[in-house]
Amino acid sequence: KQEVTQIPAALSVPEGENLVLNCSFTDSAIYNLQWFRQDPGKGLTSLLLIQSSQREQTSGRLNASLDKSSGRSTLYIAASQPGDSATYLCAVGDYKLSFGAGTTVTVRA
């Protein structure tokens, strides 16, 4: 059974600082790894999808890396802004995604 862990559970940083969010998974035989953003009371917004054959994906200020051998992914958010405050979820799998509990980020103005 795939277990997904996200550390830290919460993070508070001043505006402009870079964010580093960690995700680890127990079974390295994965299909995809997806990073999502969830705002309070809202749905999930897909940020980045890394296919199993890829090592990283980038979109704007976001960069996600994947190391299947060590069972880890890292999401980097450059030059954080207050609008980046949200819960970030890591999910691993095919259509049957296993989700981590998330990292709740607060960016202080």
Place this chain on the structure above:
Amino acid sequence: NAGVMQNPRHLVRRRGQEARLRCSPMKGHSHVYWYRQLPEEGLKFMVYLQKENIIDESGMPKERFSAEFPKEGPSILRIQQVVRGDSAAYFCASSPRISGRDNTGELFFGEGSRLTVL
């Protein structure tokens, strides 16, 4: 291109009543998935459907829960005789193709339906 549409966004039911949650996938998407997010817990897979077919219902509770995706109309998640433990956010996702088989099946989620059972 409208996203995944779910309704109702909020639903209140008394114990023993039925809840029906609806999901319209993104245009061009033929694969629908339901997930549940219990309070203080992560999202858990419930069921995967294609038109008129249940492909994988391994995450569905054995009783009171059912799902369908008819030829016409939205996918429906039905909960009969609701209990307080059913209170949760129910999310629907869709993808244009099966996720994993060709490694390109990104899932797109809706805003969720929040069920409260009194």
